[in-house]
Amino acid sequence: MDVLYGIPLIGLLFQLIAYLVQVLPLIAPIIVVLATPIALGAMCGFMNERSGVVNIGIEGMMLSAAFTGWVAAATMTALFPGQTPIAGFFGATPALVVGLLVAIATGMLVSVAHAWLSISVRADQIISGTIINIVAVGATGYLNILISGTAPPTAGSFRAWVPPKELMDLPYVGWLFDAFLNQGPIVLTMLVMAVVLQVLLFRSRWGLRTRAVGEHPKAAETVGVDVIRLRYRNVILGGIFAGLAGAWFTLEYGNSFQGGMTNGRGFIALAALIFGRWTPIGGLGAALLFTSSEAIGTAIRFQPPSGELAQLGDLLSGVPSQVFSALPYLVTIIVLAGVVGRSLPPAAVGKPYQRESVS
Amino acid sequence: MRRTRVTALAAVVAATSIVAAGAVSAQSPGEGWKVGLVTDVGTLDDRNFNQYSWEGAEQGAQAIGGTATAIVTQGSADYNKNIQTFIDQGTQVIVTVGFALGADTVAAAKANPDVFFIGVDQGVCIDENGDNDGTFTCAGDPAVLLPNYQGVIFAEAQPGYLAGIVAANVSKSQHIAVIGGAAFIPAVKNYAEGYAAGARSVNPDIKVEIQYVSDDLNKAFNDPAGGKAFAEQLLSLHPDIDVLFQAAGKTGNGVLQAACEAKAANPDVWGIGVDVDQFLSTPENAACILTSAEKKLSNAVSAAVQAAADGTSVGGNSLYSAANEGIGLSPYHDHEAAVSADVQAAVDAAFQAMAAGTLDPLGATAP
Numbered sequence: 102m103d104v105l106y107g108i109p110l111i112g113l114l115f116q117l118i119a120y121l122v123q124v125l126p127l128i129a130p131i132i133v134v135l136a137t138p139i140a141l142g143a144m145c146g147f148m149n150e151r152s153g154v155v156n157i158g159i160e161g162m163m164l165s166a167a168f169t170g171w172v173a174a175a176t177m178t179a180l181f182p183g184q185t186p187i188a189g190f191f192g193a194t195p196a197l198v199v200g201l202l203v204a205i206a207t208g209m210l211v212s213v214a215h216a217w218l219s220i221s222v223r224a225d226q227i228i229s230g231t232i233i234n235i236v237a238v239g240a241t242g243y244l245n246i247l248i249s250g251t252a253p254p255t256a257g258s259f260r261a262w263v264p265p266k267e268l269m270d271l272p273y274v275g276w277l278f279d280a281f282l283n284q285g286p287i288v289l290t291m292l293v294m295a296v297v298l299q300v301l302l303f304r305s306r307w308g309l310r311t312r313a314v315g316e317h318p319k320a321a322e323t324v325g326v327d328v329i330r331l332r333y334r335n336v337i338l339g340g341i342f343a344g345l346a347g348a349w350f351t352l353e354y355g356n357s358f359q360g361g362m363t364n365g366r367g368f369i370a371l372a373a374l375i376f377g378r379w380t381p382i383g384g385l386g387a388a389l390l391f392t393s394s395e396a397i398g399t400a401i402r403f404q405p406p407s408g409e410l411a412q413l414g415d416l417l418s419g420v421p422s423q424v425f426s427a428l429p430y431l432v433t434i435i436v437l438a439g440v441v442g443r444s445l446p447p448a449a450v451g452k453p454y455q456r457e458s459v460s
Numbered sequence: 461m462r463r464t465r466v467t468a469l470a471a472v473v474a475a476t477s478i479v480a481a482g483a484v485s486a487q488s489p490g491e492g493w494k495v496g497l498v499t500d501v502g503t504l505d506d507r508n509f510n511q512y513s514w515e516g517a518e519q520g521a522q523a524i525g526g527t528a529t530a531i532v533t534q535g536s537a538d539y540n541k542n543i544q545t546f547i548d549q550g551t552q553v554i555v556t557v558g559f560a561l562g563a564d565t566v567a568a569a570k571a572n573p574d575v576f577f578i579g580v581d582q583g584v585c586i587d588e589n590g591d592n593d594g595t596f597t598c599a600g601d602p603a604v605l606l607p608n609y610q611g612v613i614f615a616e617a618q619p620g621y622l623a624g625i626v627a628a629n630v631s632k633s634q635h636i637a638v639i640g641g642a643a644f645i646p647a648v649k650n651y652a653e654g655y656a657a658g659a660r661s662v663n664p665d666i667k668v669e670i671q672y673v674s675d676d677l678n679k680a681f682n683d684p685a686g687g688k689a690f691a692e693q694l695l696s697l698h699p700d701i702d703v704l705f706q707a708a709g710k711t712g713n714g715v716l717q718a719a720c721e722a723k724a725a726n727p728d729v730w731g732i733g734v735d736v737d738q739f740l741s742t743p744e745n746a747a748c749i750l751t752s753a754e755k756k757l758s759n760a761v762s763a764a765v766q767a768a769a770d771g772t773s774v775g776g777n778s779l780y781s782a783a784n785e786g787i788g789l790s791p792y793h794d795h796e797a798a799v800s801a802d803v804q805a806a807v808d809a810a811f812q813a814m815a816a817g818t819l820d821p822l823g824a825t826a827p
Contacts, residue, residue: 124697127696127697128693128696128697130696131689131692131693131696134689135685135686135689138685238534242503242504242505242532245503245505246504246505254743254744255743255744350685354685354688355684355685355688355714355717356717356744356745357713357742357744359503359505359506359507359684359710359713360502360503360504360505360506360710361502361503361682362682362683362684362685362710364678364679364682364683364685364686365678366685396689396693399690399693400693400697402671403669403671403693403694403697403698404697404698422674423674423675426674426676426679
């Protein structure tokens with residue numbers, strides 16, 4: 102190895118690979134878990150934008166769902182104490198399941214409002230999303246102050262599904278199973294749904310119609326697709342993903358609500374959506390790229406490359422950690438600028454549809 | 461011990477109010493005053509820094525017979541605008557919460573000499589013209605130039621030091637950590653370095669990881685999920701760390717949650733809270749919060765509001781430290797068994813030494 106590491110410049114690359122091999126298995130579970138709300142938010146955006154509706158209110162939808170899900174679960178816990186987690190089922194309690202359902206319902210309800218404003222009222226969709234974001238911050242913050250006057254309750258949180266130990270102990274690939282499968286129900290749902298949506302988009306009638314409505318609604322209407330109805334349906338179904346992302350904050354990864362806790366991840370989800378070229382798998386990949394860049398930057402601070410890799414360590418210690426935080430967004434800008442292939446939004450996105458026959 | 465400290469502080473506050481009552485016979489000079497509070501980026505319900513400052517403002521307003529309102533700052537660009545909103549409303553006392561609001565508060569205090577300003581965590585530092593001094597030369601005399609601006613500062617290194625003593629004593633691996641929000645906030649840095657010094661006073665060879673989350677204030681103090689991930693990553697790369705002290709607001713609440721989940725696998729893991737008694741303020745993580753490095757925010761803000769009303773406020777800094785019972789360690793609550801009497805004696809001795817001025821937590825390294 103020393104020989105490889107000693108090569109000028111390319112040796113550094115080998116050192117970098119060696120360092121990643123060393124730390125990635127340790128930090129991969131965290132990368133996947135942190136990518137979850139971003140990927141789910143991107144899926145919500147995907148459902149909206151592929152059908153021609155801009156949604157920048159994902160952040161607000163997540164925050165609302167995080168709050169209502171937590172309130173429902175905590176209230177259930179307070180009303181019916183002594184709930185035992187269902188064994189082998191993610192440590193779920195009835196309270197947590199109710200909270201999860203309430204969070205999903207909240208995501209869908211807020212989406213109904215967004216759909217009505219964007220599709221029926223034909224309001225400016227950017228404004229609609231902005232309103233959702235502002236109202237969500239204010240309403241959840243205010244209600245949280247009202248509630249936290251009494252002791253702030255918690256409903257606990259979902260536990261990880263622990264895959265068979267033999268799987269995680271496999272040489273070379275075991276850590277991947279650990280990272281992707283040793284996770285809670287919302288993370289696993291996200292992983293499954295990314296694949297399912299991808300297949301549906303390009304291999305199903307629904308997918309074809311959705312794409313048609315997003316690209317050229319008039320053409321879709323002439324062949325008999327009900328544009329308004331499909332847009333409504335997709336926007337409301339998209340709310341499920343925002344609701345799941347919200348529940349991740351208070352019922353899976355976190356265990357209580359704190360004001361503004363989504364902290365901009367709904368907007369990063371939009372960047373992931375664009376970076377992933379408006380596909381679910383692409384959005385997941387972008388989310389993983391974003392979080393791994395940050396996590397690797399953090400790992401370098403916690404455990405700088407040393408020993409054989411000291412040369413790399415010296416080099417990296419000169420790089421401010423902000424560079425790693427900024428890296429994903431720099432790449433997004435580069436992608437948007439068309440340097441690494443073009444990323445084009447659906448042609449009809451943001452344009453309210455109006456039937457010509459309406460007169 | 462805690463009880464006596466609270467009583468002593470109550471006595472200090474009571475003394476202030478007696479002075480107020482003595483100065484003006486008929487009614488409090490602050491009767492009907494409006495007290496306005498501008499938070500740092502974050503929320504009023506952070507169950508921490510902003511929230512307890514707000515409670516202090518409310519208590520102070522109540523004590524002088526006035527009313528209190530708050531504006532929650534959404535972004536650091538709004539500090540100035542939010543302060544101005546209160547000035548336009550004819551507010552008599554404006555409390556700004558957080559080091560980051562210091563420059564805007566100084567500018568507002570200079571432009572509005574009739575309004576009292578109280579800056580929590582803001583060490584007053586001005587040049588000869590009464591402008592904020594970013595170089596920290598502090599050539600101007602605040603009592604002359606800005607008598608209407610009272611900086612409320614805490615000796616955070618002291619409670620950090622006390623927390624460090626406890627941490628070093630309960631750590632089985634002698635490898636502990638502190639996660640601070642942002643390194644450029646002096647209060648955070650003081651907590652962290654006091655903690656390291658306190659731990660080293662017990663065992664000079666103890667390994668202390670000092671890590672700061674981000675220079676982005678939202679990530680540093682407002683992101684529990686990010687804080688939890690940060691702590692989990694630290695624990696995955698250094699699995700032997702068994703005490704985590706947080707100085708990162710809501711981000712730090714995520715750190716405490718990470719400590720709680722690590723405790724499920726290793727019962728020796730502990731978290732230590734910050735600013736307020738987090739065993740009470742964040743009960744969802746109470747199972748692993750051994751103690752908290754506290755600054756008595758609400759008492760300090762309340763006292764400063766009352767001092768402004770009764771005219772005893774002279775500008776400059778008022779420092780809350782061990783000497784005036786302005787800081788301390790929170791009680792251990794359910795975890796008393798984890799802290800032996802010897803450890804408590806060491807904590808008490810350090811507290812007394814700091815109160816007497818014989819121990820500087822950031823001074824010469826311990827033998």
